Amino acid sequence: MQHTYSYTLGPRTWQFRDLADLMAKATPARSGDRLAGVMAASAEERVIAQMCLAEVPLKTFLSEALVPYEDDEITRLILDTHDAEAFASVSHLTVGDFRNWLLGDAASSEMLTRIRPGLTPEMVAAVSKIMRNQDLILVARKCRVETAFRDTIGLSGHLSTRLQPNHPTDDMTGIAASILDGLLYGNGDAVIGINPATDNVAQATKLMRMMDEVIRKYEIPTQSCVLTHVTNTLEAIEQGAPVDLVFQSIGGTEATNRSFGFGLSTLKEARDAALGLKRGTVGQNVMYFETGQGSSLSADAHHGLDQQTCEARAYAVARAFDPLLVNTVVGFIGPEYLFDGKEIIRAGLEDHFCGKLMGVPMGCDICYTNHAEADQNDMDNLLTLLGVAGCTFIMGIPGSDDIMLNYQTTSFHDALYARRALDLHPAPEFEAWLEKMGVFDDVRRHEPSAGVPGLFGPSLKGLTGGGAA
Amino acid sequence: MSDQHKPPVIDNPWRVLRQYTDARIGLGRAGISLPTSEMLEFQLAHARARDAVHFPLDVEPLLAELTALEDKHLTGLPIRLHSQAEDRFTYLQRPDQGRKLSEASRNEVVALADDIGEAFDLALVVVDGLSSSAVQNNAVPFIRAFLTDLDREPADLKLAPITVVEQGRVAIGDEIGEALNARAVAVLIGERPGLSSPDSLGVYLTWNPRPGLNDADRNCISNVRPAGLRFESASQRLLYLVREAFRLKLSGVGLKDRTEEAAVVDASSDNKNFLTH
Structure with a gap:
């Protein structure tokens, strides 16, 4: 049901081929849309597209599918699970009115939770395109998304971290050293999650067992995850491995996910298998997803859509499987998709906003590669902005330097900075553990203890002949 | 120890574990932030990587x-x-x-x-x-x-x-x-x-x-x-x-x-x- 859109301003009428074209041209500038050839030809055309998009009724997105229903299981998921009753309170609004409504007091936290099942990713992406950074922050801050496994993630006033102890050869001692460093800096309440250097079932299982032993020995209220392919995790579960969370990178079109080697049925099977293990104590959210703008274009599976709309559709996939965590790995993909700090910051705020509005426990890998026009100051900015926006979790790695994936993300120290500057706390169960174990003397000051806490002392002593503790 | 008498940089005794990994562990802290020397060391590494990308x-x-x-x-x-x-x-x-x-x-x-x-x-x-x-x-x-x-x-x-x-x-x-x-x-x-x-x-x-x-x-x-x-x-x-x-x-x-x-x-x-x- 595609038709053209036009907008008349003074003597000139601007034409847009269809809704996808209008969405793409209304998108704030970024290199990936330029690479795809879908972005506005001028700054003026971009704003005209935004004005035109602001007049489009939200209802339109239910009748004009951007990726054809018959070709794409994600479009089918979005439209088949749409809740008309939840949509009723905003169904009369245009995209522009929706922005006004979101910023107003009528859109309380409770109200935003209620309308969620009525919002499609395309509606959410559309409104984000006509919002400034401060709008994205203010509305995201009102969204409540709480999940749980061995601790509770996403409570208001809290900021969790994924402890990411990657090592270029999966060396167990090297990984353990990074885990210890992270725990002693109060990181790791969202998950201890390893990107394996050698990606197969045997290696994943070995890493799962190692983390399981650490979590049990020190009674840490957190969960582990090896970021291997969903089919590897399924096989590991069948072999009896201690799987807390199932990981998968996901995209917003069926073709993207096919290129990643899975479909929605694979995710369902893996989720059912993980639920069957009943390893959660305070909740049963068992999935960990990663996303990022540009993945569909990179897989040549973007159907002519802009990369931010594709990204929002990935959150429709995520929310169908009740994840514990969803992580937009915003600056990892490189400058051909997000060129510089400005584009990375904008994308991070958009992704967080879209995810939260759709009810996804959104965290952000605030990161960059060395060929992007970005540096630590840009990451400080995005970290602070996302902290204000109520971001669910960030990464924590030693000194910002991932020696396995060769990129920079937020450090253990950065997490303490954000917590202290914005008075945010780790998950309550984890914070109680930090206090009980003497990792932090005073959790209200967000400051680690000066020495090595008692329980960890013997482990270190054994390794260093007593010199360490 | 009162705050006034705390040393400006608090070292991490587990820094010795760096013999087992190239990861930047045990950096210590100034308050809860990176000590100056570690911060500048990182900046130097990033500067070299940037130069490698941009120097023709x-x-x-x-x-x-x-x-x-x-x-x-x-x-x-x-x-x-x-x-x-x-x-x-x-x-x-x-x-x-x-x-x-x-x-x-x-x-x-x-x-x-x-x-x-x-x-x-x-x-x-x-x-x-x-x-x-x-x-x-x-x-x-x-x-x-x-x-x-x-x-x-x-x-x-x-x-x-x-x-x-x-x-x-x-x-x-x-x-x-x-x-x-x-x-x-x-x-x-x-x-x-x-x-x-x-x-x-x-x-x-x-x-x-x-x-x-x-x-x-x-x-x-x-x-x-x-x-x-x-x-x-x-x-x-x-x-x-x-x-x-x-x-x-x-x-x-x-x-x-x-x-x-x-x-x-x-x-x-x-x-x-x-x-x-």
């Missing part, structure tokens, strides 16, 4: 070094080529342009191949990629090691003239290899610099090069540099891959690099570590 490859001295190699396997003099990406700014945003030769360069290669009028076994293509220092420092020593290894081979491989490409990506080797009538192409390219490895050279072998191939059609040797995979080891691995590619008449996922198997076996050993032993 100094092509003339590189060509002179390659010319001086003089080896019986080599044909003709090295030639200088350029991709369709005019400058670094374009290169970083348009990977498609970095994969294709400029019109002038394409004409030059085609004319050269016509002049020579015969086929080659292997073309060595040196590409700046994302790290000029990787290519500037490591390409010639690697090629020298490889030529030495070739001298010991029973099969007498004929190498095409070496090409040096500016603003190029890996796939540009496909176009060059095809134009030079080479049965296989080895692209030596500057890899995306990491904080602790600004000068990593990558080597990609592709059998039967032609435009339209992708990464699944190639075999890669990564992290070639004095502090990473040494030139002699990297050369041995390339030679192994070349032999296998000629035997199997393919490269990529169908060509298993068995020189890596020792590492895989090692990875399946026990999972003892100091936290849970």
